[in-house]
Amino acid sequence: MNHLRACTALGALAGLAAAPALAASVNLSEVLYDAASTDDGRLFVELWGPAGTSLEGWTVEGVNGADGAIGPIVTLSGQIGSDGFFVVADSDAGATQVVNADQLTNFDFQNGPDSVVLRDALGNLLDALGYGLFGAADIFAGEGSAAPDGAAGQSLARLFANQDTNDNLADFALLDVPTPGTGPLALPEPGAAAPLALFVCALCLARRRIRIPLAVR
Numbered sequence: 001m002n003h004l005r006a007c008t009a010l011g012a013l014a015g016l017a018a019a020p021a022l023a024a025s026v027n028l029s030e031v032l033y034d035a036a037s038t039d040d041g042r043l044f045v046e047l048w049g050p051a052g053t054s055l056e057g058w059t060v061e062g063v064n065g066a067d068g069a070i071g072p073i074v075t076l077s078g079q080i081g082s083d084g085f086f087v088v089a090d091s092d093a094g095a096t097q098v099v100n101a102d103q104l105t106n107f108d109f110q111n112g113p114d115s116v117v118l119r120d121a122l123g124n125l126l127d128a129l130g131y132g133l134f135g136a137a138d139i140f141a142g143e144g145s146a147a148p149d150g151a152a153g154q155s156l157a158r159l160f161a162n163q164d165t166n167d168n169l170a171d172f173a174l175l176d177v178p179t180p181g182t183g184p185l186a187l188p189e190p191g192a193a194a195p196l197a198l199f200v201c202a203l204c205l206a207r208r209r210i211r212i213p214l215a216v217r
Contacts, residue, residue: 028127029161033109036153041092048161053080057121065113068139072107087180100181112149115141145169
């Protein structure tokens with residue numbers, strides 16, 4: 001992150017410390033919806049939750065901010081791994097450039113203002129992320145206030161993968177280098193006594209990894 005984004009993250013962390021932090025069962029943890037070049041084989045949605053949680057029949061759905069239309073709908077299969085993360089990656093001719101991918105399927109979420117929602121097999125809404133600048137007539141399907149709409153290649157990542165304050169602007173920050181399948185879980189949770197500035201520094205160190213195309217695990 002540059003200094004501006006570090007300050008933005010610091011402000012978001014301050015908001016988290018002031019608000020009650022809720023531990024959710026399964027969260028949207030990180031989303032890359034617009035790659036730096038072609039989107040094919042580069043987009044992903046990362047979930048975080050208890051290891052072994054079955055995702056059979058769950059869906060990740062896009063919600064068009066212009067009219068509320070639903071799509072794409074990504075049906076999940078498998079279960080959350082021992083590390084607590086599950087990465088569903090876009091497939092290009094059966095392959096992907098997303099590291100740590102657990103499921104491959106073809107999808108392409110729109111750039112903001114739009115939303116991504118997570119539902120269980122019964123259709124219950126579990127989590128939602130809205131991003132971009134929503135107008136008065138637009139449909140916002142996220143939580144609280146919308147997260148920012150990043151530039152191509154930037155992902156939206158939850159600051160604390162196991163925490164959800166039900167406010168996208170407070171919970172998510174932009175990452176220059178996406179980190180599918182990893183997260184800053186070693187950081188203290190919001191409300192701990194450590195200075196917030198140290199949280200930001202640790203977050204930057206934990207999240208700044210070089211993205212190298214690897215075979216799907």
